Amino acid sequence: MPSERTEVQVRPGTEADLTALTDIYNHYVRETAITFDTAVFSPEERHPWLLSHPEDGPHRLLVARERVSGVILGYATSSPFRARPAYATSVEVSVYCAPDAGRRGIGTLLYKALFEALEGEDVHRAYAGIAQPNDASVRLHERFGFRHVGTYQEVGRKFGRYWDVAWYERPLGAGR
Ligand SMILES: CC(C)(COP(=O)(O)OP(=O)(O)OC[C@H]1O[C@@H](n2cnc3c(N)ncnc32)[C@H](O)[C@@H]1OP(=O)(O)O)[C@@H](O)C(=O)NCCC(=O)NCCS
Structure with a gap:
Protein backbone atom coordinates (compact mmCIF):
# COMPACT_ATOMS: atom_id res chain seq x y z
CA MET A 1 0.00 0.00 0.00
CA PRO A 2 2.43 2.70 -1.17
CA SER A 3 0.10 5.62 -0.40
CA GLU A 4 -0.09 4.51 3.21
CA ARG A 5 3.67 4.03 3.39
CA THR A 6 4.47 7.57 2.28
CA GLU A 7 2.56 8.72 5.36
CA VAL A 8 5.10 6.94 7.52
CA GLN A 9 8.43 8.43 8.50
CA VAL A 10 11.35 6.23 9.55
CA ARG A 11 13.96 7.93 11.72
CA PRO A 12 16.31 7.14 14.62
CA GLY A 13 14.57 6.59 17.96
CA THR A 14 14.80 9.34 20.59
CA GLU A 15 14.10 9.72 24.30
CA ALA A 16 10.66 11.10 23.41
CA ASP A 17 9.75 7.72 21.88
CA LEU A 18 10.71 5.68 24.93
CA THR A 19 7.24 5.23 26.44
CA ALA A 20 5.66 4.25 23.12
CA LEU A 21 8.51 1.84 22.31
CA THR A 22 8.28 0.29 25.78
CA ASP A 23 4.50 -0.14 25.39
CA ILE A 24 4.96 -1.96 22.06
CA TYR A 25 7.60 -4.28 23.48
CA ASN A 26 5.62 -4.94 26.67
CA HIS A 27 2.65 -6.10 24.61
CA TYR A 28 4.78 -8.92 23.16
CA VAL A 29 6.40 -9.65 26.54
CA ARG A 30 2.96 -10.04 28.15
CA GLU A 31 1.01 -11.75 25.39
CA THR A 32 3.47 -13.84 23.38
CA ALA A 33 6.58 -16.02 23.41
CA ILE A 34 8.03 -13.99 20.50
CA THR A 35 10.42 -12.48 23.06
CA PHE A 36 11.85 -14.50 25.93
CA ASP A 37 11.60 -11.59 28.33
CA THR A 38 8.97 -12.60 30.87
CA ALA A 39 8.45 -9.40 32.90
CA VAL A 40 7.33 -6.06 31.50
CA PHE A 41 9.61 -3.02 31.64
CA SER A 42 9.04 0.53 32.80
CA PRO A 43 10.33 3.18 30.37
CA GLU A 44 13.09 3.96 32.90
CA GLU A 45 14.20 0.32 32.89
CA ARG A 46 14.28 0.43 29.09
CA HIS A 47 16.43 3.56 29.01
CA PRO A 48 19.82 1.76 28.84
CA TRP A 49 18.49 -0.17 25.82
CA PHE A 81 25.24 -10.39 18.68
CA ARG A 82 27.58 -11.48 21.46
CA ALA A 83 29.79 -9.50 23.85
CA ARG A 84 33.20 -10.97 22.96
CA PRO A 85 35.20 -8.65 20.67
CA ALA A 86 35.57 -10.95 17.66
CA TYR A 87 31.76 -10.95 17.35
CA ALA A 88 31.79 -7.18 16.70
CA THR A 89 31.31 -7.75 12.97
CA SER A 90 27.96 -9.47 13.61
CA VAL A 91 24.69 -7.90 14.71
CA GLU A 92 21.41 -9.34 15.90
CA VAL A 93 18.43 -7.63 14.34
CA SER A 94 14.87 -7.37 15.52
CA VAL A 95 11.66 -5.64 14.49
CA TYR A 96 8.39 -5.01 16.30
CA CYS A 97 5.21 -3.43 14.96
CA ALA A 98 2.55 -1.99 17.24
CA PRO A 99 -0.12 -4.64 17.77
CA ASP A 100 -2.60 -2.91 15.44
CA ALA A 101 -0.01 -1.95 12.79
CA GLY A 102 0.82 -5.34 11.30
CA ARG A 103 0.56 -6.29 7.61
CA ARG A 104 0.81 -2.67 6.43
CA GLY A 105 4.35 -2.88 5.17
CA ILE A 106 5.80 -1.23 8.29
CA GLY A 107 8.17 -4.12 9.04
CA THR A 108 9.42 -4.00 5.46
CA LEU A 109 9.89 -0.23 5.62
CA LEU A 110 11.85 -0.48 8.88
CA TYR A 111 14.15 -3.28 7.69
CA LYS A 112 14.80 -1.50 4.37
CA ALA A 113 15.91 1.59 6.29
CA LEU A 114 17.91 -0.43 8.82
CA PHE A 115 19.89 -2.37 6.20
CA GLU A 116 20.51 0.82 4.22
CA ALA A 117 21.82 2.46 7.40
CA LEU A 118 24.16 -0.48 8.02
CA GLU A 119 25.62 -0.39 4.52
CA GLY A 120 28.54 1.86 5.42
CA GLU A 121 29.33 0.06 8.68
CA ASP A 122 31.96 -2.58 9.37
CA VAL A 123 29.46 -5.39 9.84
CA HIS A 124 29.56 -8.68 8.01
CA ARG A 125 26.62 -10.78 9.22
CA ALA A 126 23.16 -10.16 10.63
CA TYR A 127 21.33 -12.77 12.72
CA ALA A 128 17.73 -13.10 13.79
CA GLY A 129 16.46 -15.61 16.33
CA ILE A 130 12.79 -16.29 15.66
CA ALA A 131 10.81 -18.12 18.35
CA GLN A 132 8.54 -20.58 16.58
CA PRO A 133 5.98 -20.40 15.18
CA ASN A 134 6.07 -16.89 13.68
CA ASP A 135 5.11 -16.94 9.99
CA ALA A 136 5.11 -13.14 9.67
CA SER A 137 8.67 -12.84 10.96
CA VAL A 138 9.95 -15.76 8.87
CA ARG A 139 8.39 -14.23 5.72
CA LEU A 140 9.87 -10.82 6.47
CA HIS A 141 13.37 -12.17 7.12
CA GLU A 142 13.34 -14.39 4.03
CA ARG A 143 12.24 -11.44 1.93
CA PHE A 144 15.33 -9.57 3.16
CA GLY A 145 17.68 -12.38 2.17
CA PHE A 146 17.97 -14.21 5.48
CA ARG A 147 18.60 -17.96 5.31
CA HIS A 148 17.62 -20.47 7.96
CA VAL A 149 20.81 -21.89 9.49
CA GLY A 150 19.41 -24.04 12.27
CA THR A 151 16.92 -24.35 15.07
CA TYR A 152 17.56 -24.54 18.80
CA GLN A 153 15.00 -27.00 20.11
CA GLU A 154 13.06 -26.07 23.23
CA VAL A 155 15.73 -23.51 24.18
CA GLY A 156 13.38 -21.33 26.25
CA ARG A 157 10.47 -21.80 28.63
CA LYS A 158 7.65 -19.28 28.90
CA PHE A 159 3.98 -19.66 29.82
CA GLY A 160 4.82 -23.11 31.21
CA ARG A 161 6.07 -24.66 27.98
CA TYR A 162 9.25 -24.87 25.93
CA TRP A 163 9.80 -22.99 22.66
CA ASP A 164 12.10 -23.52 19.68
CA VAL A 165 14.14 -20.66 18.21
CA ALA A 166 14.97 -20.75 14.49
CA TRP A 167 18.14 -18.80 13.63
CA TYR A 168 18.39 -16.85 10.39
CA GLU A 169 21.56 -15.36 8.87
CA ARG A 170 22.13 -12.65 6.29
CA PRO A 171 25.42 -11.48 4.77
CA LEU A 172 26.04 -7.73 4.99
CA GLY A 173 28.25 -5.31 3.07
CA ALA A 174 31.01 -6.86 1.00
CA GLY A 175 30.07 -10.25 2.48
CA ARG A 176 26.89 -10.34 0.38
C1 LIG B 1 7.02 -9.67 12.02
C2 LIG B 1 6.48 -8.27 11.77
C3 LIG B 1 7.54 -7.24 12.19
C4 LIG B 1 6.22 -8.11 10.27
O1 LIG B 1 5.93 -6.77 10.00
P1 LIG B 1 4.70 -6.35 9.08
O2 LIG B 1 4.72 -4.88 8.95
O3 LIG B 1 3.47 -6.98 9.63
O4 LIG B 1 5.10 -7.07 7.72
P2 LIG B 1 4.92 -6.50 6.24
O5 LIG B 1 3.53 -5.95 6.10
O6 LIG B 1 6.06 -5.61 5.91
O7 LIG B 1 5.04 -7.87 5.44
C5 LIG B 1 6.24 -8.62 5.39
C6 LIG B 1 5.92 -10.05 5.04
O8 LIG B 1 5.32 -10.69 6.17
C7 LIG B 1 4.07 -11.26 5.79
N1 LIG B 1 3.17 -11.19 6.92
C8 LIG B 1 2.88 -10.09 7.66
N2 LIG B 1 2.02 -10.42 8.64
C9 LIG B 1 1.78 -11.73 8.51
C10 LIG B 1 0.99 -12.66 9.24
N3 LIG B 1 0.28 -12.26 10.31
N4 LIG B 1 0.98 -13.96 8.84
C11 LIG B 1 1.72 -14.36 7.78
N5 LIG B 1 2.51 -13.53 7.05
C12 LIG B 1 2.52 -12.23 7.42
C13 LIG B 1 3.60 -10.42 4.64
O9 LIG B 1 2.66 -11.09 3.84
C14 LIG B 1 4.91 -10.21 3.91
O10 LIG B 1 5.26 -11.40 3.23
P3 LIG B 1 5.77 -11.40 1.71
O11 LIG B 1 7.09 -10.65 1.74
O12 LIG B 1 5.95 -12.83 1.41
O13 LIG B 1 4.71 -10.69 0.94
C15 LIG B 1 5.14 -7.98 12.52
O14 LIG B 1 4.21 -8.97 12.17
C16 LIG B 1 5.31 -7.97 14.03
O15 LIG B 1 5.60 -6.94 14.61
N6 LIG B 1 5.13 -9.14 14.66
C17 LIG B 1 5.24 -9.24 16.11
C18 LIG B 1 6.68 -9.03 16.57
C19 LIG B 1 7.62 -10.01 15.90
O16 LIG B 1 7.28 -11.15 15.67
N7 LIG B 1 8.84 -9.52 15.63
C20 LIG B 1 9.88 -10.35 15.07
C21 LIG B 1 10.68 -10.95 16.17
S1 LIG B 1 11.87 -12.12 15.50
Whole structure:
Protein backbone atom coordinates (compact mmCIF):
# COMPACT_ATOMS: atom_id res chain seq x y z
CA MET A 1 0.00 0.00 0.00
CA PRO A 2 2.43 2.70 -1.17
CA SER A 3 0.10 5.62 -0.40
CA GLU A 4 -0.09 4.51 3.21
CA ARG A 5 3.67 4.03 3.39
CA THR A 6 4.47 7.57 2.28
CA GLU A 7 2.56 8.72 5.36
CA VAL A 8 5.10 6.94 7.52
CA GLN A 9 8.43 8.43 8.50
CA VAL A 10 11.35 6.23 9.55
CA ARG A 11 13.96 7.93 11.72
CA PRO A 12 16.31 7.14 14.62
CA GLY A 13 14.57 6.59 17.96
CA THR A 14 14.80 9.34 20.59
CA GLU A 15 14.10 9.72 24.30
CA ALA A 16 10.66 11.10 23.41
CA ASP A 17 9.75 7.72 21.88
CA LEU A 18 10.71 5.68 24.93
CA THR A 19 7.24 5.23 26.44
CA ALA A 20 5.66 4.25 23.12
CA LEU A 21 8.51 1.84 22.31
CA THR A 22 8.28 0.29 25.78
CA ASP A 23 4.50 -0.14 25.39
CA ILE A 24 4.96 -1.96 22.06
CA TYR A 25 7.60 -4.28 23.48
CA ASN A 26 5.62 -4.94 26.67
CA HIS A 27 2.65 -6.10 24.61
CA TYR A 28 4.78 -8.92 23.16
CA VAL A 29 6.40 -9.65 26.54
CA ARG A 30 2.96 -10.04 28.15
CA GLU A 31 1.01 -11.75 25.39
CA THR A 32 3.47 -13.84 23.38
CA ALA A 33 6.58 -16.02 23.41
CA ILE A 34 8.03 -13.99 20.50
CA THR A 35 10.42 -12.48 23.06
CA PHE A 36 11.85 -14.50 25.93
CA ASP A 37 11.60 -11.59 28.33
CA THR A 38 8.97 -12.60 30.87
CA ALA A 39 8.45 -9.40 32.90
CA VAL A 40 7.33 -6.06 31.50
CA PHE A 41 9.61 -3.02 31.64
CA SER A 42 9.04 0.53 32.80
CA PRO A 43 10.33 3.18 30.37
CA GLU A 44 13.09 3.96 32.90
CA GLU A 45 14.20 0.32 32.89
CA ARG A 46 14.28 0.43 29.09
CA HIS A 47 16.43 3.56 29.01
CA PRO A 48 19.82 1.76 28.84
CA TRP A 49 18.49 -0.17 25.82
CA LEU A 50 17.68 3.12 24.07
CA LEU A 51 21.12 4.56 24.90
CA SER A 52 22.84 1.45 23.57
CA HIS A 53 21.49 2.24 20.07
CA PRO A 54 23.03 5.59 19.03
CA GLU A 55 22.31 7.36 15.74
CA ASP A 56 25.46 6.09 14.09
CA GLY A 57 27.53 2.94 14.15
CA PRO A 58 26.46 -0.68 13.81
CA HIS A 59 23.89 -0.65 16.63
CA ARG A 60 20.87 1.32 15.55
CA LEU A 61 17.29 1.92 16.57
CA LEU A 62 14.92 3.05 13.84
CA VAL A 63 11.35 4.06 14.52
CA ALA A 64 8.34 4.20 12.18
CA ARG A 65 6.03 7.11 12.96
CA GLU A 66 2.78 8.11 11.35
CA ARG A 67 3.46 11.62 10.09
CA VAL A 68 0.07 13.18 10.77
CA SER A 69 -0.83 11.63 14.12
CA GLY A 70 2.71 11.15 15.42
CA VAL A 71 1.75 7.63 16.50
CA ILE A 72 4.68 5.20 16.74
CA LEU A 73 3.92 2.19 14.52
CA GLY A 74 6.98 0.07 15.16
CA TYR A 75 10.74 -0.11 15.47
CA ALA A 76 13.74 -2.11 14.31
CA THR A 77 17.11 -2.58 15.97
CA SER A 78 20.56 -3.90 15.24
CA SER A 79 22.28 -4.92 18.46
CA PRO A 80 25.48 -6.69 19.52
CA PHE A 81 25.24 -10.39 18.68
CA ARG A 82 27.58 -11.48 21.46
CA ALA A 83 29.79 -9.50 23.85
CA ARG A 84 33.20 -10.97 22.96
CA PRO A 85 35.20 -8.65 20.67
CA ALA A 86 35.57 -10.95 17.66
CA TYR A 87 31.76 -10.95 17.35
CA ALA A 88 31.79 -7.18 16.70
CA THR A 89 31.31 -7.75 12.97
CA SER A 90 27.96 -9.47 13.61
CA VAL A 91 24.69 -7.90 14.71
CA GLU A 92 21.41 -9.34 15.90
CA VAL A 93 18.43 -7.63 14.34
CA SER A 94 14.87 -7.37 15.52
CA VAL A 95 11.66 -5.64 14.49
CA TYR A 96 8.39 -5.01 16.30
CA CYS A 97 5.21 -3.43 14.96
CA ALA A 98 2.55 -1.99 17.24
CA PRO A 99 -0.12 -4.64 17.77
CA ASP A 100 -2.60 -2.91 15.44
CA ALA A 101 -0.01 -1.95 12.79
CA GLY A 102 0.82 -5.34 11.30
CA ARG A 103 0.56 -6.29 7.61
CA ARG A 104 0.81 -2.67 6.43
CA GLY A 105 4.35 -2.88 5.17
CA ILE A 106 5.80 -1.23 8.29
CA GLY A 107 8.17 -4.12 9.04
CA THR A 108 9.42 -4.00 5.46
CA LEU A 109 9.89 -0.23 5.62
CA LEU A 110 11.85 -0.48 8.88
CA TYR A 111 14.15 -3.28 7.69
CA LYS A 112 14.80 -1.50 4.37
CA ALA A 113 15.91 1.59 6.29
CA LEU A 114 17.91 -0.43 8.82
CA PHE A 115 19.89 -2.37 6.20
CA GLU A 116 20.51 0.82 4.22
CA ALA A 117 21.82 2.46 7.40
CA LEU A 118 24.16 -0.48 8.02
CA GLU A 119 25.62 -0.39 4.52
CA GLY A 120 28.54 1.86 5.42
CA GLU A 121 29.33 0.06 8.68
CA ASP A 122 31.96 -2.58 9.37
CA VAL A 123 29.46 -5.39 9.84
CA HIS A 124 29.56 -8.68 8.01
CA ARG A 125 26.62 -10.78 9.22
CA ALA A 126 23.16 -10.16 10.63
CA TYR A 127 21.33 -12.77 12.72
CA ALA A 128 17.73 -13.10 13.79
CA GLY A 129 16.46 -15.61 16.33
CA ILE A 130 12.79 -16.29 15.66
CA ALA A 131 10.81 -18.12 18.35
CA GLN A 132 8.54 -20.58 16.58
CA PRO A 133 5.98 -20.40 15.18
CA ASN A 134 6.07 -16.89 13.68
CA ASP A 135 5.11 -16.94 9.99
CA ALA A 136 5.11 -13.14 9.67
CA SER A 137 8.67 -12.84 10.96
CA VAL A 138 9.95 -15.76 8.87
CA ARG A 139 8.39 -14.23 5.72
CA LEU A 140 9.87 -10.82 6.47
CA HIS A 141 13.37 -12.17 7.12
CA GLU A 142 13.34 -14.39 4.03
CA ARG A 143 12.24 -11.44 1.93
CA PHE A 144 15.33 -9.57 3.16
CA GLY A 145 17.68 -12.38 2.17
CA PHE A 146 17.97 -14.21 5.48
CA ARG A 147 18.60 -17.96 5.31
CA HIS A 148 17.62 -20.47 7.96
CA VAL A 149 20.81 -21.89 9.49
CA GLY A 150 19.41 -24.04 12.27
CA THR A 151 16.92 -24.35 15.07
CA TYR A 152 17.56 -24.54 18.80
CA GLN A 153 15.00 -27.00 20.11
CA GLU A 154 13.06 -26.07 23.23
CA VAL A 155 15.73 -23.51 24.18
CA GLY A 156 13.38 -21.33 26.25
CA ARG A 157 10.47 -21.80 28.63
CA LYS A 158 7.65 -19.28 28.90
CA PHE A 159 3.98 -19.66 29.82
CA GLY A 160 4.82 -23.11 31.21
CA ARG A 161 6.07 -24.66 27.98
CA TYR A 162 9.25 -24.87 25.93
CA TRP A 163 9.80 -22.99 22.66
CA ASP A 164 12.10 -23.52 19.68
CA VAL A 165 14.14 -20.66 18.21
CA ALA A 166 14.97 -20.75 14.49
CA TRP A 167 18.14 -18.80 13.63
CA TYR A 168 18.39 -16.85 10.39
CA GLU A 169 21.56 -15.36 8.87
CA ARG A 170 22.13 -12.65 6.29
CA PRO A 171 25.42 -11.48 4.77
CA LEU A 172 26.04 -7.73 4.99
CA GLY A 173 28.25 -5.31 3.07
CA ALA A 174 31.01 -6.86 1.00
CA GLY A 175 30.07 -10.25 2.48
CA ARG A 176 26.89 -10.34 0.38
C1 LIG B 1 7.02 -9.67 12.02
C2 LIG B 1 6.48 -8.27 11.77
C3 LIG B 1 7.54 -7.24 12.19
C4 LIG B 1 6.22 -8.11 10.27
O1 LIG B 1 5.93 -6.77 10.00
P1 LIG B 1 4.70 -6.35 9.08
O2 LIG B 1 4.72 -4.88 8.95
O3 LIG B 1 3.47 -6.98 9.63
O4 LIG B 1 5.10 -7.07 7.72
P2 LIG B 1 4.92 -6.50 6.24
O5 LIG B 1 3.53 -5.95 6.10
O6 LIG B 1 6.06 -5.61 5.91
O7 LIG B 1 5.04 -7.87 5.44
C5 LIG B 1 6.24 -8.62 5.39
C6 LIG B 1 5.92 -10.05 5.04
O8 LIG B 1 5.32 -10.69 6.17
C7 LIG B 1 4.07 -11.26 5.79
N1 LIG B 1 3.17 -11.19 6.92
C8 LIG B 1 2.88 -10.09 7.66
N2 LIG B 1 2.02 -10.42 8.64
C9 LIG B 1 1.78 -11.73 8.51
C10 LIG B 1 0.99 -12.66 9.24
N3 LIG B 1 0.28 -12.26 10.31
N4 LIG B 1 0.98 -13.96 8.84
C11 LIG B 1 1.72 -14.36 7.78
N5 LIG B 1 2.51 -13.53 7.05
C12 LIG B 1 2.52 -12.23 7.42
C13 LIG B 1 3.60 -10.42 4.64
O9 LIG B 1 2.66 -11.09 3.84
C14 LIG B 1 4.91 -10.21 3.91
O10 LIG B 1 5.26 -11.40 3.23
P3 LIG B 1 5.77 -11.40 1.71
O11 LIG B 1 7.09 -10.65 1.74
O12 LIG B 1 5.95 -12.83 1.41
O13 LIG B 1 4.71 -10.69 0.94
C15 LIG B 1 5.14 -7.98 12.52
O14 LIG B 1 4.21 -8.97 12.17
C16 LIG B 1 5.31 -7.97 14.03
O15 LIG B 1 5.60 -6.94 14.61
N6 LIG B 1 5.13 -9.14 14.66
C17 LIG B 1 5.24 -9.24 16.11
C18 LIG B 1 6.68 -9.03 16.57
C19 LIG B 1 7.62 -10.01 15.90
O16 LIG B 1 7.28 -11.15 15.67
N7 LIG B 1 8.84 -9.52 15.63
C20 LIG B 1 9.88 -10.35 15.07
C21 LIG B 1 10.68 -10.95 16.17
S1 LIG B 1 11.87 -12.12 15.50
